[in-house]
Amino acid sequence: MENQVTNNANALRLFFNEEVFLVEDKSVQIPLVANAEAVLPVEPTASMKEVVAHLSVSIPPQAEVEPVKPAKPYPENVEIPSIVAEPASPKTFKFLGGNKRSVLILVNDNQNDVSTEQGRELLRxxxxxxxxxTPDFALVNYANxxxxxxxxxxxxxxxxxxxxFGVEIASLKLxxxxxxxxxxxxxxxxxxxxNLHQLDSDIAAKKSLWGNxxxxx
Incomplete structure (x- = not known):
């Protein structure tokens, strides 16, 4: 037996050729479903909480921007004073004697304050x-x-x-x-x-010194 089901619109008109009217019937009630569950609010996910927390952070007010002050005009061709170095403090010396007669005696000994015993005796x-x-001269050891x-x-x-005694001319920059x-x-x-110690045994240099x-x- 052939299938009687058809979806062809033209074929259906052959069987349903009467007019159909829809009428509202208020006496009909649709019963509620007994096992219907209440709809729960959707819990926000972790990502949603982060977005809400981020949006709830208070945004500090913008700092007041001070207006830019115009640069002060400076006169052209300003003379810049030259930097003058401060004079160095004069060197001071430790010496023996009083220098009352402005006589300077230089010795040069790395081992002794003045010289060896022979050199000191010659100096006397x-x-x-x-x-x-002693009050008349100033005695300085150049080695210091x-x-x-x-x-x-x-x-x-x-x-x-x-x-x-023992200090060369070149050392004194003369x-x-x-x-x-x-x-x-x-x-x-x-x-x-x-040098006094060497001079004590140098006869020629000693004679020259005595003459001067x-x-x-």
Whole structure:
């Protein structure tokens, strides 16, 4: 037997050719479903909580922006003062004696305050030969002031006479040449001789020194 079911609209009109009317019937009631469950509110997920928390953060008010002040006009061709270096403080020295007669005696000994016993004895004879006492001169050991030049010594002591034992002309930065004769440099008369300990046994240098000392008496 063939299938009687059809969905063809033209075929259906052959069987249902009467008009159909829809009428509202208020007496009909639709019963409620007994096992219907209440709809629960949807719990926010973790991602939703993060979004809400982020949106609930209070946004600080914007800081007040100070208006930009216009730059002050400066005059052109302003003269910039030059920087002047402060003068260095004069060097000071420790010395023996009083320097009352402005006589500077330089010795050069790394081992002793003045010299060996032989050198000290020779120095006592030298100062006695020119009628000098301890209050009259200033005695400085150059070994304690390596690199000091004559100008620095002159600034401090103002010597009229300088006896240099074992200190070379080049060390004092003097453009002079020693020829066994008294040198006059500015207001200072200068006599150079070997180190006191060496001078004690150097007969020729000792004779030259005695000759120069006689000229300053």
């Amino acid at each position: 004879k030298i100062v006695k030969a020119v009628d000098l006492g 002031y390596q690199g000091t030049d004559f100008a620095e010594f002159y600034t401090f002591f103002k010597p009229q006479l300088m006896l240099s 453009n002079l040449t020693w020829q066994n004769e008294i040198i006059v440099h500015g207001n200072t008369r200068i006599i150079f001789a070997p 000392l006689q000229k300053i008496k």
